């Protein structure tokens with residue numbers, strides 16, 4: 001569950017029943033005096049969704065009983081994680097406009113997004129005309145016509161339906177149909193892959209798509225390769241853990257190196273999300289699954305305390321003409337924000353620098369990059385960890401080349417020698 005979620009404890013059915021007559025009739029009390037509802041009754045689950053949205057966000061919705069009934073806490077987790085992703089990577093983003101692909105009849109994501117962040121606007125799309133009609137009504141019911149636009153995608157093989165009036169969308173989001181066939185859906189139900197509210201009869205179009213969710217998200221990746229920077233963060237939820245590996249492989253094969261995978265757990269249900277970008281701002285603080293991280297962070301253990309390592313680092317960074325400022329220094333942790341304007345560490349670059357110094361010439365790199373160095377102490381007072389995190393700009397060979405250079409020099413300063421030594 002997201003730490004900012006209002007659903008960090010189970011909903012109080014008694015309180016909801018007292019407040020909402022429409023919910024009251026579905027609430028029963030067990031022998032243990034606990035109130036409960038029959039999660040196999042679509043009307044009861046629908047009323048729970050309707051009342052939770054009204055109670056927590058003052059959102060009014062309606063949707064047909066034979067369509068997917070959105071589990072509100074789980075949908076909120078995705079919205080809150082998106083907010084984190086934006087805060088983490090787009091510090092000066094003001095006018096935020098997102099796309100919800102497959103908005104559904106409930107229009108749940110745009111409504112929750114607008115209720116939790118007043119700066120957000122949405123374009124919601126769907127291939128299903130009845131869902132489009134309901135979604136439009138739900139937007140009107142909440143007087144959000146100026147913030148949420150709903151559009152019909154006529155061709156189901158197309159994913160993105162962008163408006164010419166919006167040059168760049170901040171993000172796209174999607175809860176795609178998970179399964180590729182009725183058999184796969186039945187198997188998923190047997191394996192309890194779906195949440196209890198799935199008894200709310202997701203229709204075939206909501207649950208099934210060609211190639212299942214892997215097929216859907218891979219089509220999204222293919223279209224993103226054409227759209228590139230029209231969307232800053234492309235994201236999608238995944239219902240099946242087995243989808244992560246082939247998608248990450250596809251991103252790597254497509255040359256996309258800025259991506260992140262996370263999970264959302266709510267009660268017994270776990271969902272995953274993937275985000276990728278053609279921009280170079282990399283997330284550093286949001287919740288992400290380490291095992292799926294692209295390698296943009298390295299760490300070395302050093303036999304000196306953080307103050308000593310810091311005193312070794314400064315002259316090395318100065319020698320390489322790398323701008324560095326201390327942005328944090330507390331509890332045995334020192335953080336340095338660094339900017340590289342040009343390659344000054346490769347052998348060829350060092351030879352050229354010597355020549356240029358003589359000729360008093362200066363040349364800036366066309367591709368500057370930024371990174372962070374985090375020095376943290378360990379349990380032992382004479383040990384510390386130096387971590388480098390690639391934040392933006394540059395390219396992978398440049399970043400990795402710089403790290404091997406820095407690692408070698410700092411290790412030598414600390415008395416660790418591996419093979420040939422660094423010479424200026």
Ligand SMILES: C[S@@+](CC[C@H](N)C(=O)[O-])C[C@H]1O[C@@H](n2cnc3c(N)ncnc32)[C@H](O)[C@@H]1O
Pocket residue numbers: 068069070075101102103104105106107108109125126127128131153155156157158159175176177178205206207209
């Ligand atoms: C799992 S439902 C999600 C509905 C809603 N967003 C939610 O979370 O409850 C998937 C939705 O995607 C829609 N869909 C399927 N293919 C689509 C496409 N190519 N473009 C837009 N929507 C599509 C379906 O009609 C369905 O409404």
